[in-house]
Amino acid sequence: MSNAVLDNRPSVPEEVPTFTATLIIRRYDPEVDDEPRWEDFDVVMQGTDRVLDALHKIKWEQDASLSFRRSCAHGVCGSDAMRINGRNRLACKTLLKDLDLSKPIYVEAIKGLPLEKDLIVNMDPFFESFKEVQPFLMASSKPEKERLQSPVERARFDDTTKCILCAACTSSCPVFWTDGQYFGPAAIVNAHRFIFDSRDEGAEVRLDILNDKEGVWRCRTTFNCTEACPRGIQVTQAIAEVKAAVLRGKP
Amino acid sequence: MGEDAEGTSSIVDGVHYHQFDIVIVGAGGAGMRAAIEAGPHARTAVISKLYPTRSHTGAAQGGMAAALANVEEDNWEWHTYDTVKGGDYLVDQDAAEILAKEAIDAVIDLENMGLPFNRTPDGKIDQRRFGGHTREHGKSPVRRACYAADRTGHMILQTLFQNCVRLGINFFNEFYVLDMVMTEVDGVEKPSGVVAYELATGELHVFQAKAIIFATGGFGKIFKTTSNAHTLTGDGVGIIWRKGLPLEDMEFFQFHPTGLAGLGILLSEAARGEGAILRNSTGERFMERYTPTLKDLAPRDIVARSMATEIREGRGAGPNKDYLYLDITHLEPAVIDEKLPDITEFARTYLGVEPYTEPVPVLPTAHYAMGGIPTNNNAEVLRNNTETVPGLYAAGECACVSVHGSNRLGTNSLLDINVFGKRAGNNAVEYVKTAEWVPLPENPASGVQKILDMVRSGTGTENIAAIRKELQDSMDRNAQIFRTDESLGEVTKLIETLRARYHNIALRDKGKRFNTDLLEAVELGFLLDLAEVLVYSARSRKESRGGHMREDYPERDDKNFLVHTMAYLTGDPESAEAGEHIRLDWKPVVITNYPPMERKY
Ligand SMILES: Cc1cc2nc3c(=O)[nH]c(=O)nc-3n(C[C@H](O)[C@H](O)[C@H](O)COP(=O)(O)OP(=O)(O)OC[C@H]3O[C@@H](n4cnc5c(N)ncnc54)[C@H](O)[C@@H]3O)c2cc1C
């Protein structure tokens, strides 16, 4: 048995040091406020705490009316996309220590979708665009067992299978902010996932839908979406590939 | 009545009424798998407190078991055996056989629906090793888990949702079901509907249905350290409990060996399936001592206990000697990137550890409820040991069939939700073809109104989060991997006082819209109820079996305890002592081909 592992033991925090973080949160209660307002909170946090932990601490200890969505708390369910210091991120995947704590942290709801309360927006328009691209496998064959797909064919669309529908990309897109009809990057990512799946036969239908005036051509390649995606999906590239497929057909 | 997608709806006294043939509560893997069967054949609604793709099925990582034999010899009988032995013989063996047999179609169904499984060089679904899954009844590990990198649950959830979109299933998202209403018909209590609270508006909705399927997932949030989502508060199981219907085997909760130390975020057993090794402070591969044949791939109860023993005996790592290492540094980075991309990213993001070169600090984390709402093999809910509740179904983690017995094998839950989700959907469709409508009682929403009034009118001083934290801390300390009568007694007493304090809480948010403060208060009520049943059942099971380890009764005792626990709420639910409102009964285990034997790996 090797002991090599002992030479590179990680340094896990011993006595975890605490620090104070100031969050400035854009609050909005539709039953009380005419306009959103900014409110400050100071919270004492620890080494590896995330923005979500700070929000919980505020909710659980200071102001239980603070409203936000969350579920998994480790970046896989897509509930808690929000604007943190002006950038779209998942609160559960943003460690406080990675932010500049000498300044307050600004937290607000994602933009471009109707604001409901505090950090919560109405997600229905987002899911409607998703549905429009027909995001499901279309295949006529009825095989006895699994359909075969080579590892290379499987790898072709791997990147876009990772999407958790968090809307960080779509709600960071300047085109989407000004034109809510635009399908937005997330819907195109999910179309890509099927267009480039060797088992799928529906590419033409989807490419036709995306050739629409609210489709891929609205994209201005600003790369905000790629920067925002918490799953590291190459969103802009996926859109470019779909554009190419609209022009030249499914490769 | 107006048209509500396919159902009908109306508003009376501010309460919305809807009518569907089948109502499914929960839009995780089990709920959506049921919906795919039910939707095309009956007017179906799926009610979920989360948008479907937020459900915790999406967090599942490692794989879904099926003896496809794509990469090496395998068959469903070996899978059945492993499931029975893995569950320490508390598994109902006829159910395990169904699970293992129908696994093959369940995986093929998902592939046909579009699930992007990893592939073998010849294009078939690839398979990997997982704990407790073996060839020839325990000889050596077998590659049985079908997977998509370490995102298998994500792919299952997305694929099922995509197919629900294709079928135009009606979803009621961010609707919290808080009660089930039952009506007596010809001397038999039958479910007539469920009552839901709409998060966006604070309004109540009554859904009348001929058949109701519960698929509300687990309740890991009764513990502090857990791989479960914040939303897994066991509401569905709690609703059934409050109806006086039994809960089965609640004492069996699985602690997964490899949660990120201090956080509980899961690192899939797939890591060990791909070759990862658990090490103690001296670097020793300690599982070789406990389970020489399967080593790191022994079932989870055994690995978690071995880890706890290492720490107790002073061989834990780190400055406080209180965690162990999961070592994958000997794997090629390319293999890690292809097969374990997400979990390695979790280690980097949340602990700042680089798994290519450093071992990752891990500790057991509360993971999976083996117990829950008892059902038969048709997913019909039991009202006692033998009779079912007509029109009521349960599937997925909230249910107890029981295919997992006292310890679930990894990859058998994603399988369970697909096999029994499908069965629930199909059987509900058959049932509603001939079933009559059960009339709703007067004021069907009154039960929920009562709960809401209780939490809303609270003018007390108690803080919801503080009560929840005390419960979770105590459950981790007293009802986790090692239990004794004394430790269980301690948490029992605490729950008594917490329940009293719960009646004295104060809500800060008095509004109607998106009132998550209110819902956290309601969820806490379910957590307290379920923790109490778990602990009460655990105290009465004076033996050690699978996930339930009693240090004061360290041996398995087949003479007295080869039975399922059935717990019932009786008498005054508000009475202080658990014994005054919980009654226990026992249900025989179904044994077909595998007489109980000593469990060695
Ligand atoms: C991190 C992690 C990794 C895992 N990995 C694996 C694995 O590799 N292989 C494996 O086999 N198993 C794995 N498991 C276990 C498995 O993922 C779960 O047991 C399974 O997905 C549960 O599915 P479900 O459909 O029963 O519940 P969930 O997916 O949790 O869905 C529950 C649903 O119920 C809804 N709901 C709950 N309460 C209410 C209410 N009051 N009103 C309305 N709706 C409600 C929720 O909105 C949600 O839609 C893992 C579990 C975890 C936590």
Ligand code: SF4
């Ligand atoms: S592409 Fe990325 S940012 Fe956009 S919805 Fe999917 S996961 Fe979120």
Ligand code: FES
């Ligand atoms: S809470 Fe699930 S992604 Fe952040």
